[in-house]
Amino acid sequence: MLNRLLSHDLPRNRWLALLLVAIVLGLALTPFLFPGTKALNVAAKIIVFIVLVASFDLLLGYTGIVSFAHTMFFGIGAYGVAIACTRGSPSWGAVALGIAAALAISLLLSLLIGLFSLRVKAIFFAMITLAVASAFLGLASQLSDFTGGEDGLTFKVPEALQPGTSYLEEPLLGASIDGRFASYYLLFVVAAVLVLMMLRIVNSPFGRVLQAIRENDFRAEAIGYRTVVYRTLASVLSALFATLAGCLLALWLRYNGPDTTLSFEIMLDVLLIVVIGGMGTVYGAIVGSALFVLAQSYLQDLMKLGAGVVDGVPVLSQLISPDRWLLWLGILFVLSVYHFPSGVVGRLRAMRKPKP
Amino acid sequence: MSGDAIPKAQFDFLPLALVALLALGAMPLIGSSSTWLTLTVAGLAMGMIIFIIASGLTLVFGLMDVLNFGHGVFIALGAYLATSVFALMSDWTSSAELWRNLVAVFATMLVAMTLAAAVGWAFERVLVRPVYGQHLKQILITMGGMIIGEELIKVVWGATPIAIEMPEALRGVITFGDSAVEKYRVFATLVGLVVLAVMLFTLNRTKVGLLIRAGVQDREMVESLGYRIRRLFVGVFVAGSALAGLGGALWGVYQHGVLPQIGAHVNVLIFIVIIIGGLGSTTGCLVGALLVGLMANYTGFLAPKVAMFSNIGLMVAVLLWRPQGLYPVANR
Numbered sequence: 001m002l003n004r005l006l007s008h009d010l011p012r013n014r015w016l017a018l019l020l021v022a023i024v025l026g027l028a029l030t031p032f033l034f035p036g037t038k039a040l041n042v043a044a045k046i047i048v049f050i051v052l053v054a055s056f057d058l059l060l061g062y063t064g065i066v067s068f069a070h071t072m073f074f075g076i077g078a079y080g081v082a083i084a085c086t087r088g089s090p091s092w093g094a095v096a097l098g099i100a101a102a103l104a105i106s107l108l109l110s111l112l113i114g115l116f117s118l119r120v121k122a123i124f125f126a127m128i129t130l131a132v133a134s135a136f137l138g139l140a141s142q143l144s145d146f147t148g149g150e151d152g153l154t155f156k157v158p159e160a161l162q163p164g165t166s167y168l169e170e171p172l173l174g175a176s177i178d179g180r181f182a183s184y185y186l187l188f189v190v191a192a193v194l195v196l197m198m199l200r201i202v203n204s205p206f207g208r209v210l211q212a213i214r215e216n217d218f219r220a221e222a223i224g225y226r227t228v229v230y231r232t233l234a235s236v237l238s239a240l241f242a243t244l245a246g247c248l249l250a251l252w253l254r255y256n257g258p259d260t261t262l263s264f265e266i267m268l269d270v271l272l273i274v275v276i277g278g279m280g281t282v283y284g285a286i287v288g289s290a291l292f293v294l295a296q297s298y299l300q301d302l303m304k305l306g307a308g309v310v311d312g313v314p315v316l317s318q319l320i321s322p323d324r325w326l327l328w329l330g331i332l333f334v335l336s337v338y339h340f341p342s343g344v345v346g347r348l349r350a351m352r353k354p355k356p
Numbered sequence: 357m358s359g360d361a362i363p364k365a366q367f368d369f370l371p372l373a374l375v376a377l378l379a380l381g382a383m384p385l386i387g388s389s390s391t392w393l394t395l396t397v398a399g400l401a402m403g404m405i406i407f408i409i410a411s412g413l414t415l416v417f418g419l420m421d422v423l424n425f426g427h428g429v430f431i432a433l434g435a436y437l438a439t440s441v442f443a444l445m446s447d448w449t450s451s452a453e454l455w456r457n458l459v460a461v462f463a464t465m466l467v468a469m470t471l472a473a474a475v476g477w478a479f480e481r482v483l484v485r486p487v488y489g490q491h492l493k494q495i496l497i498t499m500g501g502m503i504i505g506e507e508l509i510k511v512v513w514g515a516t517p518i519a520i521e522m523p524e525a526l527r528g529v530i531t532f533g534d535s536a537v538e539k540y541r542v543f544a545t546l547v548g549l550v551v552l553a554v555m556l557f558t559l560n561r562t563k564v565g566l567l568i569r570a571g572v573q574d575r576e577m578v579e580s581l582g583y584r585i586r587r588l589f590v591g592v593f594v595a596g597s598a599l600a601g602l603g604g605a606l607w608g609v610y611q612h613g614v615l616p617q618i619g620a621h622v623n624v625l626i627f628i629v630i631i632i633g634g635l636g637s638t639t640g641c642l643v644g645a646l647l648v649g650l651m652a653n654y655t656g657f658l659a660p661k662v663a664m665f666s667n668i669g670l671m672v673a674v675l676l677w678r679p680q681g682l683y684p685v686a687n688r
Contacts, residue, residue, distance in 0.1 A: 066495045116675060123423060123635075126495050127627040130425075131671070134624045135664040142661060264620070268503060271496065319511065327507035334500035337493055338486060 005196060007203040011283060016348040020283060023290045031175040031184055038297075044184060046293045047191045048249045053273045054198050054285035055241030060271075061280035062202055063234040064214030065118075068267055069129035072136045073110065073239040075262035077102045077246025082153040082256040083146065090156035099247050103240060110239035114232035125235075137262045152257020161186070161251065187248050194244060199282050201237065210234050211280070265326065269296070272333045278343025287344050300325055371643045371682040378647060382654045390535035395653045401541035403649025404548025405610060407642050409603035410626040410633075411555060412596020418572035418636025418685055420589045422484060423491065426498040427626065428619025429505030430476060430597045434468035434604025435614040436509055439518045441467050442609075449523040457523035461609075465547075468605035469598040475505075476597020480590055502619065510616050519613040544606050551599065552642065559638065568592060572636050572685060625652075628667050632674045634681025643682055647674075 003010065011017040026033070030043040056070050080102025081095055088094035113132060117124040140147050147153065157179075159165055165179035175181060201207055212220040213227050221227045250256045259265075269292065277288020300322050307321045319327070336343075342350065379396055386392045413427045441464040442449055448460040483501045487493040526543055529536040559565035571578045571585050579585050607622060608614045615621075629648050633640025648667055655666035674682060 060492075064492055066492060116672060119679065123491055123495075124631060126423070126425075127631060128671075131624045131628055131668055134620075135668055138664045271499070275496070323515065324507060324511065326503060327511070330500050330503035330507060334483065334497055334504065337496050337500065341493070 007196075007200045009199055009203045009282075011349075013348045013351060015351075016283065016287075016345060019287060019348075023286055027188060027290075031181055032173050035174050035176075040180065040184060042293060042297045044187055044252045045297075046289050047187050048245050048252065049270075049273065049289040049293055050286050051191050051194050051245040051248065052242055053270055053277070053289050054195055054282050055238045055245065056270050057274050057277075057279065057282065057285050058198060058202065058210075058238040058241070059234055060274055061278075061284070062207060062214060063210045063231055064217075065231060065235070066126040067129045067235065067238075068126060069113065069133040069136075070238070070242050070270060071262055071264070071267045072129075072133045073106045073242040074246040074249075074266070075136070075140065075256075075258075076106050076109075077243035077248075078250040078256040078261040079140070079147060079153075079246075080105070080243070081247045081250040082148075082155055085155040085157065086148075086153050090158055092158050095158060095247075095251070099244070102243050102247065106239045106243040107236060110236045111232065114235040115228075118228055118231045118235070133262075133264075133267075137258060137264075140262055141258050148257065150258060152255060152260065154255045157183070157251055157254050183252055187252055190244075190248060194241060195282060195286070198241060202282060206230075206233075214280075268326070268329065268333070272329060272336070274343075275333065275336045275341070276343055278345030278347075279341070281343075281345045284343050284345040291344070368683065371640070374682075375643060375646050375650070378650055378654075382650070382658075385658060386654070388534075390533060391657070393532065393535040394537060395657055396650065397537045397541055397545070399650035399653035400646065401544045401548075401610070401649070402652060403646035404545050404552075405603050405606050406622075406625055406629055406649055407645035408548055408551050408606070409600050409622060410629045410641050410645055411551075411638060412592070412599045413626060414630045414633065414636055414638065414641045415568065415572070415592050416589075416596050417630070419568060419575070419585070419592055421489070421491075422593075423494060424484070424498050424593075425495055425623070426479060426483070426501035426505065427596075427600055428621075428623035429479070429502055429509075430472040430600035430619075431604035431607065431622045432506060432509055432614070432616065432619035433472050433475060434601030435608030435618050436513050436518070437468045437471055437601070438464050438605040438608045439513070439520055439614055442520055442523075446521075449521060452524050454525040457525040461523055461526070461543075464605055465602055468601040472601020472604070473594045473598035476594045476600075477590070479597070480593045484593070502623075506616055506619060513616075515616055517613055517615045520609050520611075522609060522612065540610065544610060547602075547606060551602070555638065564588070564591075625667065628671050630681075632671055632681060634678075634683040634685055636685040637681065637683040640681055640683035644674075 011020055027043055027047060030040060034040070034043075052070075052074055056067070059065055059067050059070070077099070080098040082098070084094045084098025084101070088097070109132075113125075113128060117128040141150050143149075144151075156162065160179065161183040162179040165182075166177070167182070168177040171177070202210070209220065209225050209230050212223075212225070213230055217227050220230075246261055249261065253260065273288040273292045274284065275288075276292060277284030277286070303320055303322045303325065310316045310320060340347070379399075382395075383389065383392050386395065409427075409431055413424060416422055416424055442460070445460040445463065448456045451457065479501060483497050484494070487497050522540060526540045529538050530542065531537075557565075559569060567578060567583055567585075567588055571588060575585055604618070604622070608618065611618075625648060629644040630641055631644075632647060633642070633644035647670060651666050651670050652663065655663045659666075678684065
């Protein structure tokens, strides 16, 4: 049963399995274990990032093409829900309409980009996606009547998910059963379904072809697979999953703006998580997102503390200040691409193999 | 046809005609010919600066198949160095005498080129060298390098925008009849033409240039003839970084100020340029840069809201016409 659910792609390492179980259980029980608002927000962010990163890994890790427009699709999803809920009444119908419209736009856009750039050379893809994504970011902040510009959109979600909605008078096992609780579990269940779907996709014959293209596209083409078609399909699929992740985030935050979903910083976060977790494994997305988001949420506080200690020392205080978070992220990113390309999951799985 | 000579390759004039076509086609849309002239000169100046920046990138790609996403760092570095040098030489830039201004500007250009070259050398050594032949890692690593460089620039110069005072004698406009042309744009175009001339001379008339062109066509063959293409490549990389630094300095002054994100902004433009031109082709890079520069200025005037998409539209149109870019490089 479990084997079928995981599409016969088991963790294949005891420690990895333990880690995964711990993360999934931790996320499932967060409202009961850590009832604070911050903990719940962090857990929700981890859940959204798991979907987002896994969908990116479909492209980077499994098909071997780099896209810089992934946050664009993430943003389209979030804006879809946000705009639909701002314009219409905050009902499930509006949310569904927003999601459907966002999926349609993402489908069209990713298909166009894919057919255009992948037809010629896969390396075009990285450059073209970068250009399109930056133009889209500019567009989103310019069309302020529609998207709220730089300020973004704050909106109401359907009543069942609003924090004011209370389902039980008394807290159950330390958790108050309200709209936030419901939204959290909505996120959790949807994300779990999406991750299992992606696991199914990468372990299907289609997924095998993608990996073949990653390893040697020339040979894959020679065997008779149209690499353009497969690459485009992979990019469309990954865009659609990213859009759904964006919808989830918007539902959770009840807000969306350029900085929360579209910014280049998030793209970098996603890249880093894929590399840390391990390219080419869906489990890498889970482990990486959990580690990274935890570090991001709690390490920045530590940096603030550190900057306070060395306050006054000219260069050092500049380097440790929380504003320079991106610098350390960049260095970590480069180092992990060099020395740690298979990521946490790859390392753990390699441990099992007997030494020759 | 005399049978003894190798037939010379026909130069393809169609893409050049496209530039003229774009300029002429925009004329009726804009209406007034004086506005058109102003915009065209602005577009050509912008195109020349973009060409200076992008030429190094396209050669690096052509020669070693290395796609440097970190090229923007050198642009930003050049622009920020320009702010520092201008601040140091403020007596010279604010003086009314032209020669003092020019000395300041040339000093800026020299500093920007030298330091960008040095950083480029280190960049190649530390980041690019270990990941030869692995496209995926190259993209990731150079992108990481770009982030690190941008953050280090913020550490040195701060994260807030810095304004650049245009040198006294280069301020203001020259008027031809009704149309006003900014002096600095003429200056930038002239610098661009000098760089173009030097580059064309080096590529077409010297031994090094011959080796570079041969390396772009067929790297292994040049290697098997006993030339060290690696050393050549490092040279091209450093020269390309220096040009990016120069272009960045010109660009910063052109924009009257710098932002930490300047590198990332220009990066997007130059990617479009080298895709339009055909990866690895210098001529294509020039034509692409001119097209992008003109297009950006025309649409900036006609329809500012969609200006950002105009270049992408241009790229799509060119790729529909010639999927490999305007001047496809053989063997790629």
